[in-house]
Amino acid sequence: MAIMRYAEALNAALREAMTADPSVFLFGEDVADYGGVFKVSRGLREAFGDRVRDTPISEQTLAAMAVSASMTGLRPVLEIMYADFMPLTLDALVNQASVYGYVWGDEITLPFVIRTQGGGGLGTGAQHAKSLDSFVAHIPGLKVVAPVTPADAKGLLLAAIQDPHPVIVLEHKRLYNTRAEVPDDQGPVPLGRARVARDGSDVSLIATSRMVVEAEAAADRLAESGISAEVLDLRTLRPLDVEAIVRSVAKTRHAVVINEDWGFCGYAAELSATIMEHAFDDLDAPVERVATRDMPIPFAESLETAVIPDADVITAAALRALA
Amino acid sequence: MTPKPALPHNSPSIDEHLEMHRRMVVTRELERQLGALHKAGVTRGPIHRCDGQEAVGVGATGALEDRDCVTTTHRGHAVYIGKGLAPRRILAEILGRETGYNGGRAGHMLIGSPVHGMMGGNAIVGASIPAATGMALSAQVLGEDRIALATFGDGAAQTGICHESMNIAALWKLPVVFLLEHNEYGLTAHASTQSSVADLYIRAAGHGMPGEQIDGNDVVAVFQAVARAAARARRGDGPSLIEARTYRMEGFSTSDVGGYQSDEDLARWRARDPITLSRAVLVEALGEDRVMDVERAAAETVAAAAEAAQADPPPHFVPHAPSDPRAFATEGR
Numbered sequence: 001m002a003i004m005r006y007a008e009a010l011n012a013a014l015r016e017a018m019t020a021d022p023s024v025f026l027f028g029e030d031v032a033d034y035g036g037v038f039k040v041s042r043g044l045r046e047a048f049g050d051r052v053r054d055t056p057i058s059e060q061t062l063a064a065m066a067v068s069a070s071m072t073g074l075r076p077v078l079e080i081m082y083a084d085f086m087p088l089t090l091d092a093l094v095n096q097a098s099v100y101g102y103v104w105g106d107e108i109t110l111p112f113v114i115r116t117q118g119g120g121g122l123g124t125g126a127q128h129a130k131s132l133d134s135f136v137a138h139i140p141g142l143k144v145v146a147p148v149t150p151a152d153a154k155g156l157l158l159a160a161i162q163d164p165h166p167v168i169v170l171e172h173k174r175l176y177n178t179r180a181e182v183p184d185d186q187g188p189v190p191l192g193r194a195r196v197a198r199d200g201s202d203v204s205l206i207a208t209s210r211m212v213v214e215a216e217a218a219a220d221r222l223a224e225s226g227i228s229a230e231v232l233d234l235r236t237l238r239p240l241d242v243e244a245i246v247r248s249v250a251k252t253r254h255a256v257v258i259n260e261d262w263g264f265c266g267y268a269a270e271l272s273a274t275i276m277e278h279a280f281d282d283l284d285a286p287v288e289r290v291a292t293r294d295m296p297i298p299f300a301e302s303l304e305t306a307v308i309p310d311a312d313v314i315t316a317a318a319l320r321a322l323a
Numbered sequence: 324m325t326p327k328p329a330l331p332h333n334s335p336s337i338d339e340h341l342e343m344h345r346r347m348v349v350t351r352e353l354e355r356q357l358g359a360l361h362k363a364g365v366t367r368g369p370i371h372r373c374d375g376q377e378a379v380g381v382g383a384t385g386a387l388e389d390r391d392c393v394t395t396t397h398r399g400h401a402v403y404i405g406k407g408l409a410p411r412r413i414l415a416e417i418l419g420r421e422t423g424y425n426g427g428r429a430g431h432m433l434i435g436s437p438v439h440g441m442m443g444g445n446a447i448v449g450a451s452i453p454a455a456t457g458m459a460l461s462a463q464v465l466g467e468d469r470i471a472l473a474t475f476g477d478g479a480a481q482t483g484i485c486h487e488s489m490n491i492a493a494l495w496k497l498p499v500v501f502l503l504e505h506n507e508y509g510l511t512a513h514a515s516t517q518s519s520v521a522d523l524y525i526r527a528a529g530h531g532m533p534g535e536q537i538d539g540n541d542v543v544a545v546f547q548a549v550a551r552a553a554a555r556a557r558r559g560d561g562p563s564l565i566e567a568r569t570y571r572m573e574g575f576s577t578s579d580v581g582g583y584q585s586d587e588d589l590a591r592w593r594a595r596d597p598i599t600l601s602r603a604v605l606v607e608a609l610g611e612d613r614v615m616d617v618e619r620a621a622a623e624t625v626a627a628a629a630e631a632a633q634a635d636p637p638p639h640f641v642p643h644a645p646s647d648p649r650a651f652a653t654e655g656r
Contacts, residue, residue: 061456061484061487062491065488071437074460101645140648236650
């Protein structure tokens, strides 16, 4: 068991996957010589040579190349530096990968991965702080994961690379330097399985990505008032672990759904609808939704914190659900 | 046009030329059948015919190996035929039948047959370009002896992904051929309203790769140019841009009411019909009887295919497990 940073765990997954399978290919802006702007691919160029490439700033084409290269035997892992740049890749995802994965049936597989990172809180401004989870989780044929712990960062990325379908890995800029134990033999974490981050009995805080960290902080505060909050880390946004959600809500009878993307038409709305469809009879109160305010992310710290939810907002939502 | 001297090893044999001629006739007959079926109300949705442009798709694929990957546009019937796909199964797909190449899921614009290296019609204008570039990347990284060829139009040449792909392909010396099928129109808009330059092959210089303009209605010229570019790609010397000049004789699609193409242009290009040009050369070399026999057989093949495909059953709906947004909801995810 080693203590690893989240970024190091991702690096370990890439190194392991590239060692095991010569068809794994890593490309993206600044990923080779510099090792990635978040240092996730540090040392890989030296280890794997031309299988790790710096690219021009051409996200639209790079994503389309990942799709078609994966149709013809490669396992490309593309880094898109910020989730805010993901809209440039959407044609490749929604009109290429999604479409050909269906219309050509079993004649092809699409084993590519796009890694990106989103989220605010570091003063990066309106074009570098968004979480556009809903954009990708909306697309049939894609899988979407959002690891929170270093162990899951390694395990989910390994599973993503091995999967025969496209997987989008949503990392978070405020998680890269977090540290935790990663088992030495940490293997792939199955896609589509949530994780109970904290057991509880009064209210379910169902969260994604770094909002799990805020939900855990909220659970600490609620515990001070004698409220037992369960924190469910979804880990995979698509396909969604509906059973884990239903199991938790059946136990606590109160639900707060939390996602750092915008609220309107956003991922949290899907979670709320899922609970309505599958666990309505278990609820003692309406589902509370926590998401980023529906507006661009402002720069100044006092403004940014007013827009992106945190433990205070989640605590207040839980208390409303329990009122 | 820039006339290029034909290099002997890049020229098709007379038998290869006759086979390309046959495939052009198959394609033309296919388009005519589709036109008639559309008028009869048998088809669904728009169909984009390539009448008059057959030499580009057929000549290009004639110069490739079976294992080479080709991507094409929403107007790709000549490429499907050139890559060796069977008219019966193409027509069945276009008519939405279970026996179609893609079980009726794709329709005429998205037909793919990976075993033939036919890696897709693509109805997002420009998308065939990065698609072929990515297939060339996989060949390079995996060390496989195959190349990729993208066909795309003068409209697609104006997209950002066209320039991005050409830059990356030239930067990494990817084994890809960019075949620009210039038919003068993007839907109803003439190329002169879409491009700052009339000759598009000159853009190759800006990406540090060879570019040439050829007569896209001369199937032998297309074969020769693609054979040169393919040989360069196979050597590891990187991509090439070929601008094949041709003309779209029919409307953008079967829903196009027309009226924007001049009679003079249509008459001028009709006189340069690729099948007429090819036939003249072949009749000279092989005699009229042999060429006419081949054309008759080609027409009969397509007529029989159309009749058989119409009698084929429609597909039954089956849910698509990998598209399912919920885990555990279906087997076999």
